[in-house]
Amino acid sequence: xxGEDATARWWSIGELARASGVTVRTLRHxxxxxxxxxxxxxxxxxxxxxxxxxxxxxxVRSLRALGMSLDEIKEVLASxxxxxxxxxxxxxxxxxxxxxxxxxTQQLIEQIHGLxxxxxxxxxxxxxxxxxxxxxxxxxxxxxxxxxxxxxxxxRGELGAEAVEEAKTHFVELVEQLLRHVQDGTPxxxxxVQELVRRWDELATPFHAEDARGEQTKAAARRMWQEHRDQLxxxxxxxxxxxxxxxAYLERARTTAH
Amino acid sequence: xxGEDATARWWSIGELARASGVTVRTLRHxxxxxxxxxxxxxxxxxxxxxxxxxxxxxxVRSLRALGMSLDEIKEVLASxxxxxxxxxxxxxxxxxxxxxxxxxTQQLIEQIHGLxxxxxxxxxxxxxxxxxxxxxxxxxxxxxxxxxxxxxxxxRGELGAEAVEEAKTHFVELVEQLLRHVQDGTPxxxxxVQELVRRWDELATPFHAEDARGEQTKAAARRMWQEHRDQLxxxxxxxxxxxxxxxAYLERARTTAH
DNA sequence: GCTTGAACCTCTCGTCGCGTGAGGTCCTAG
DNA sequence: CTAGGACCTCACGCGACGAGAGGTTCAAGC
Numbered sequence: 418x419x420g421e422d423a424t425a426r427w428w429s430i431g432e433l434a435r436a437s438g439v440t441v442r443t444l445r446h447x448x449x450x451x452x453x454x455x456x457x458x459x460x461x462x463x464x465x466x467x468x469x470x471x472x473x474x475x476x477v478r479s480l481r482a483l484g485m486s487l488d489e490i491k492e493v494l495a496s497x498x499x500x501x502x503x504x505x506x507x508x509x510x511x512x513x514x515x516x517x518x519x520x521x522t523q524q525l526i527e528q529i530h531g532l533x534x535x536x537x538x539x540x541x542x543x544x545x546x547x548x549x550x551x552x553x554x555x556x557x558x559x560x561x562x563x564x565x566x567x568x569x570x571x572x573r574g575e576l577g578a579e580a581v582e583e584a585k586t587h588f589v590e591l592v593e594q595l596l597r598h599v600q601d602g603t604p605x606x607x608x609x610v611q612e613l614v615r616r617w618d619e620l621a622t623p624f625h626a627e628d629a630r631g632e633q634t635k636a637a638a639r640r641m642w643q644e645h646r647d648q649l650x651x652x653x654x655x656x657x658x659x660x661x662x663x664x665a666y667l668e669r670a671r672t673t674a675h
Numbered sequence: 676x677x678g679e680d681a682t683a684r685w686w687s688i689g690e691l692a693r694a695s696g697v698t699v700r701t702l703r704h705x706x707x708x709x710x711x712x713x714x715x716x717x718x719x720x721x722x723x724x725x726x727x728x729x730x731x732x733x734x735v736r737s738l739r740a741l742g743m744s745l746d747e748i749k750e751v752l753a754s755x756x757x758x759x760x761x762x763x764x765x766x767x768x769x770x771x772x773x774x775x776x777x778x779x780t781q782q783l784i785e786q787i788h789g790l791x792x793x794x795x796x797x798x799x800x801x802x803x804x805x806x807x808x809x810x811x812x813x814x815x816x817x818x819x820x821x822x823x824x825x826x827x828x829x830x831r832g833e834l835g836a837e838a839v840e841e842a843k844t845h846f847v848e849l850v851e852q853l854l855r856h857v858q859d860g861t862p863x864x865x866x867x868v869q870e871l872v873r874r875w876d877e878l879a880t881p882f883h884a885e886d887a888r889g890e891q892t893k894a895a896a897r898r899m900w901q902e903h904r905d906q907l908x909x910x911x912x913x914x915x916x917x918x919x920x921x922x923a924y925l926e927r928a929r930t931t932a933h
Numbered sequence: 934g935c936t937t938g939a940a941c942c943t944c945t946c947g948t949c950g951c952g953t954g955a956g957g958t959c960c961t962a963g
Numbered sequence: 964c965t966a967g968g969a970c971c972t973c974a975c976g977c978g979a980c981g982a983g984a985g986g987t988t989c990a991a992g993c
Contacts, residue, residue: 429970430969430970431969431970440951440952441969441970442951442952443950443951443952445951445971445972446950450950459959461958461959461960461970461971462958462959462970462971462972463960463969463970463971464971482783483787484783486949487950488949501794504794505794505795508787508794509791512784512787512788512791515783516784518780519777519784522773522776522777523777525740525741525742526770526773526774526777529741529766530770532766533763533767533770536759536762536763537763687941688940688941689939698981699941700980700981700982701979701980701981703943704980708979719941719987720941720942720987721940721941721988722941722942739979744978744979745978745979746978
């Protein structure tokens with residue numbers, strides 16, 4: 418027999434689980450963290466759930482199904498019994514997060530489509546080149562955030578094509594000089610190298626607003642990379658490994674600057 | 676000084692971290708699980724990373740950025756140096772997952788939009804009614820999977836409107852009789868109740884293909900709920916709490932059937 | 934050679950929402 | 964009275980690290 422009579426004025430944890438489609442473990446977890454406390458216990462220590470608990474459980478599950486955390490749910494269900502303002506705020510927050518997530522996912526989908534195209538193209542006999550593409554993705558992501566990419570794309574438009582072309586030319590010159598120094602083993606704190614680094618960092622300055630938040634050299638490197646993103650994507654004239662070494666060399670040159 | 680000379684034939688863990696934009700902790704984690712082993716150690720025990728390690732790290736980060744697990748990455752990078760087939764397979768799998776995820780997210784977004792509309796409508800002075808909607812969402816999700824919802828929507832079209840209307844009428848009658856029993860405290864194993872439950876379970880049978888995979892009563896209950904989904908969404912003539920009790924009562928009636 | 938502070942090492946616990954036992958108690962039908 | 968099913972409380976596990984404790988090593992200045 419169940420409850421006090423056949424109509425059940427209360428539910429045991431197993432009954433509630435079956436009736437609501439969650440597991441017993443889940444209910445115990447909710448009890449533990451306070452999302453759904455079982456009102457009272459039987460003398461034996463067994464949990465007893467009331468009709469009010471059942472309704473609360475349904476609410477919890479609905480909000481979870483909408484992707485909210487148990488902490489958020491606990492809070493909104495704790496706020497003055499049924500506060501529409503708090504609920505609205507939570508829903509809006511969740512909507513923003515989901516929208517953002519949807520955009521991110523969409524970008525990933527497109528990126529993977531691109532990679533699959535590249536893999537399927539007959540013009541790609543060299544698997545190493547595909548790996549190089551993979552490495553480039555990470556390099557670019559390391560040096561720019563999403564917003565930076567977008568803002569820089571705008572600024573680029575404002576400045577006009579000539580300035581960009583000029584910067585590109587300088588960039589290629591710089592990289593080749595620096596690569597020579599790397600190959601020759603020039604110490605990173607060599608004045609000539611330092612000068613090259615300074616020019617590297619300055620090169621893209623007009624392409625970016627001044628944020629003056631320290632870290633300027635790092636930011637400058639990001640800008641530099643950004644400006645030549647297309648070139649990079651279209652495969653660099655230098656192998657990825659060389660560029661990687663160059664990046665490390667640059668990093669070192671900046672930190673050893675007197 | 677760093678490495679063996681200024682050009683660095685190898686990187687320390689901190690240098691690699693700065694050059695690649697990951698944390699030191701992450702590199703140690705990759706070492707631990709074997710995604711990126713540091714080739715050798717200095718006599719002091721400090722890790723030494725080579726240019727090959729750096730390239731591998733870029734690949735790992737790129738694949739992670741595409742949402743793959745470290746286990747998957749480990750495997751695809753372990754497969755014969757650069758196997759395009761394995762990579763293609765992984766990319767396709769990932770693409771499927773992301774596509775699925777994007778669909779789910781989109782549905783959630785629409786649901787939240789619906790809820791916000793309901794909250795904003797002036798015709799909703801009663802916050803409790805909103806909570807009832809929340810409870811209904813969970814009830815429906817408990818009893819139907821996505822595919823079930825879709826298949827049943829199709830079958831419903833095939834059978835025609837009259838059959839559906841007749842089922843609805845029966846459904847309402849059944850619910851009211853059962854609610855009376857609940858209120859009167861009739862034991863769940865009472866023959867009359869059992870008969871009502873049998874009719875409940877049978878009512879929607881023609882609306883669904885026979886899957887004959889045991890659990891038929893549960894499946895039948897799902898069907899029943901589905902057929903009246905619209906009514907439910909448009910608010911039931913009975914309070915949610917009553918329906919919840921009724922569900923538990925039904926569950927009990929089925930398990931106590933001789 | 935000594936000191937100092939930064940960088941490195943290992944080990945361990947915390948995150949989030951539960952799943953999955955282990956080992957013991959309680960309830961109910963026969 | 965006994966069996967077995969339902970309940971109880973720990974406590975570890977997952978994935979990809981973050982954070983900190985507590986100890987060793989490195990590189991530079993004296």
